[in-house]
Amino acid sequence: MVKETFTRRDFVISATKVLAVGILAPAGALPAARRISALETAQQTPVPQLWRGKEWSFLIDIEKCIGCANCVGACKKENGVPLDQEVYRTWVERYLVDSNEKVRVDSPGGGLNFRQLDIKPEKQFFVPKLCNQCHNAPCIQVCPVGATYKTGDGVVLVDRKRCIGCRYCIQACPYGARFLHPILKVADKCTWCYHRISKGMLPVCVQVCPTGARKFGNLKDPDSEVATLKKKARTRVLKPDMGTKPNLYYLGLDEVVK
Amino acid sequence: MPFYVFPNEIEVNWGLFIVLxxxxxxxxxxxxxxxxxxxxxxxxxxxxxxxxxxxxxxxxxxxxxxxxxxxxxxxxxxxxxxxxxxxxxxxxxxxxxxxxxxxxxxxxxxxxxxxxxxxxxxxxxxxxxxxxxxxxxxxxxxxxxxxxxxxxxxxxxxxxxxxxxxxxxxxxxxxxxxIKANPWWSTPLMPVIFLLSAIVSGIALLILIYRVSSWLRRQEMDLPCLMSLNRYLWVFLLLASVLELLEVLHMGYESKEEWDMVRGLLTNEIPVTYLGVQMGFGVLIPLVLLPFGRWRRLSAGIRQLLTIISGALVLIGVLAMRFNVVIGGQLISKSLAGYAQFHWRxxxxxxxxxxxxxxxxxxxxxxxxxxxxxxxxxxxxxxxxxxxxxxxxxxxxxxxxxxx
Structure with missing residues (x-):
């Protein structure tokens, strides 16, 4: 038997029920949210042993790069980036500037497929590119689930188990350093070979560079090559106006490089 | 200008679904x-x-x-x-x-x-x-x-x-x-432009749905109602298009580093969908047709027709606008030296x-x-x-x- 009258009291009760159902779904988030904040507190208190006394930095000496792209191939193999696809954690750009200041840039196959050109440029050089591990990283800011984060020793990483593959971070990176991993379908990018550097090894691109154009080290170690060069040499970062505060520095970078 | 896109930009990441x-x-x-x-x-x-x-x-x-x-x-x-x-x-x-x-x-x-x-x-x-x-x-x-x-x-x-x-x-x-990395997206006007074009598209959609449903039900459309939609559509379309133009005008007048890329995008890469469909069919023609739709000297049938045609054009124009923003923005390489290619599938x-x-x-x-x-x-x-x-x-x- 249905009640004949629907009083204000009844309305309040029904409305409360409807609201309760509406709130139920988001409320499911609470336990998960609590776990996260617990993790954050854990990170705030003692600095993990792994990060103590470390602030990784990367420096590239343009004058020394010969464009062999050893680094590009080695990186793909080391980090499981499909060799036959147009995705790169690092790549090498070739710049040819002619007498009329006309610039020609290319990076076929990320630098793996450079071919001899018939032109005689006034100035030519190679620029290796990789993730800038920005201090103020837009990719971290825009990730909707917090899958991208910065480690205590200064590297931006992607948690492959959390990434939902929305590709917002790819849009937000001003350097084109990110891509969707074609097999795993999650965001991917250079980690400065975090699995290697955490064990005291060098990133593989630094290891295979025949001329020492790529330099990697700890800024908190005053004797490291990177720390000394950063103190003495004149360095530049890419797109400083973006306010991303990159942690990747260049020596001898030409103004035409973006 | 050199033609170069970063190797990771060869694939356009956000496709037609993100336009929708x-x-x-x-x-x-x-x-x-x-x-x-x-x-x-x-x-x-x-x-x-x-x-x-x-x-x-x-x-x-x-x-x-x-x-x-x-x-x-x-x-x-x-x-x-x-x-x-x-x-x-x-x-x-x-x-x-x-x-x-x-x-x-x-x-x-x-x-x-x-x-x-x-x-x-x-x-x-x-x-x-x-x-x-x-x-x-x-x-x-x-x-x-x-x-x-x-x-x-x-x-x-x-x-x-x-x-x-x-x-x-x-x-x-x-x-x-x-998204500061993208010169065609990065503007504080974007939320307002999106909102106004949303209202525009919603009104246009209702004009069409009203027409189709009346036709299916063999009912006459209510002219005062349609004229009201006509008026709102015109006002919001005017506001939306003024802001859209303002954004481009402002970028062009300031002529910062990115402007060459944006101009190239609008005139060379997406001129058909931008100048043609979005601005021409989606804004200019409806802005002219809609007031005629309200002109009392014309017969009711013609006034309805003009309003409905405008609604359809606006609806297509706004879809083109979403395309030009979402896909267009991704065509500009962050190297500011070339354009990516969008492949229709x-x-x-x-x-x-x-x-x-x-x-x-x-x-x-x-x-x-x-x-x-x-x-x-x-x-x-x-x-x-x-x-x-x-x-x-x-x-x-x-x-x-x-x-x-």
Whole structure:
């Protein structure tokens, strides 16, 4: 038997029920949210042993790069980036500037497929590119689930188990350093070979560079090559106006490089 | 200028599905605002559309997350956006804003239709009766006091709905406008432009749906209602296009580093969809045709035709605008030295056919919904509802409580 009258009291009760159902779904988030904040507190208190006394930095000496792209191939193999696809954690750009200041840039196959050109440029050089591990990283800011984060020793990483593959971070990176991993379908990018550097090894691109154009080290170690060069040499970062505060520095970078 | 795109930019990451997402949410926001013009601002000339606009918004709202979900690399982690939201990300708000808005729209629809649902439940038999009994959620009081409460609740929900609709769509604009890495997206005007074009597209959609539904029901369109839509469409179209032009003008006048790339994009890469479809067919022609549609010296048939043609053009123009923003923005290489290529696909994921399917889904849902919850109302001076209207072809007995 249905009640004949629907009083204000009844309305309040029904409305409360409807609201309760509406709130139920988001409320499911609470336990998960609590776990996260617990993790954050854990990170705030003692600095993990792994990060103590470390602030990784990367420096590239343009004058020394010969464009062999050893680094590009080695990186793909080391980090499981499909060799036959147009995705790169690092790549090498070739710049040819002619007498009329006309610039020609290319990076076929990320630098793996450079071919001899018939032109005689006034100035030519190679620029290796990789993730800038920005201090103020837009990719971290825009990730909707917090899958991208910065480690205590200064590297931006992607948690492959959390990434939902929305590709917002790819849009937000001003350097084109990110891509969707074609097999795993999650965001991917250079980690400065975090699995290697955490064990005291060098990133593989630094290891295979025949001329020492790529330099990697700890800024908190005053004797490291990177720390000394950063103190003495004149360095530049890419797109400083973006306010991303990159942690990747260049020596001898030409103004035409973006 | 050298031609170079970063190697990782060879694939355009956000495809046609992400074009559909702002398009569909825009239609939701626009249609909802039309319904609020009646329910909150008392624009009685819009009465024939007061219910149709709301369930149109609802039908499109159901489909809005689909292109997003289909686009995700990890579909099964989709709910992490609500379970573990990262609050500095604009995108993290999607789940909450969407859920809130969905609940709001469902509540408003229920309160508006409650009297009818109770009536259908009492006059039908068998499964239909059970169905309407469930829909009524047990609230069967249709005394004048209760209906008055319903009416008040609807007004309040519709009033909350306006800022929510603005937020729902302004927020979509913010997702794009806040990306500093992309010169074609990065502007504080983006949320406002998105919102205004959303209202424009919602009004245009309702003009067309009104035309098609009247044709299917063999009913005359209510001219004052159509003229009211015509006027709102013109005003909002003018505002939207002024802001869109202002953005480009401002970029061009400042002529910062990125301008060459943006100019190249508009004149060389997407001139057909930008200058032709978005600005020409979508803005210029409707801006001229719409005032003629209101010109009393013309016959009613021609005025209707002009308004409907304008509506169709605007609807296509706004779709082109979403395309030009979402795809166009990604064509500009972040090397600022070249343009990526967008490849049209027919069948594969994010192809044209799947996109058309998603775009037609809300219309299918709507055509089912109007059978369950008939939204047909007479004009401002006419009876409250068309007396012919019944869901599932139920034979209605005269109402006990009578029309208000």
């Amino acid at each position: 997402y702002p398009y569909i949410t825009g239609l939701v926001a626009g249609a909802f605002i039309v319904s609020s013009l009646y329910h909150v601002f008392g624009k009685s000339e819009l009465k024939p559309l007061s219910r149709l606009s709301l369930i149109t918004a609802l039908a499109f709202l159901f489909v809005a997350p689909m292109p997003l979900l289909a686009h995700l690399g990890q579909l099964f982690r989709a709910f992490n956006i609500m379970f573990t939201p990262h609050l500095t990300s604009a995108m993290a708000g999607f789940g909450f804003i969407y859920s809130f808005y969905l609940i709001l729209c469902l509540l408003e629809t229920w309160f508006i239709y409650r009297e009818d649902i109770v009536h259908y439940a009492s006059t039908s038999k068998g499964f239909t009766k059970v169905f309407y009994n469930i829909l009524s959620l047990g609230a069967k009081d249709i005394s004048p006091t209760a209906l008055n409460t319903d009416h008040k609740v609807v007004s309040i929900l519709a009033a909350i709905g306006i800022p929510s609709a603005c937020f729902l769509h302004g927020y979509v604009g913010f997702i794009f406008g806040s 027919l069948f594969s994921n994010e192809g044209i056919i799947p996109s058309l399917f998603i775009l037609s889904l809300p219309l299918l849902i709507l055509s089912a919904m109007v059978r369950v919850l008939p939204p047909w109302m007479g004009g401002a001076e006419g009876p409250k509802k068309d007396s012919m209207v019944t869901p599932f072809n139920i034979k209605l007995q005269p109402k006990a409580s009578g029309n208000k």
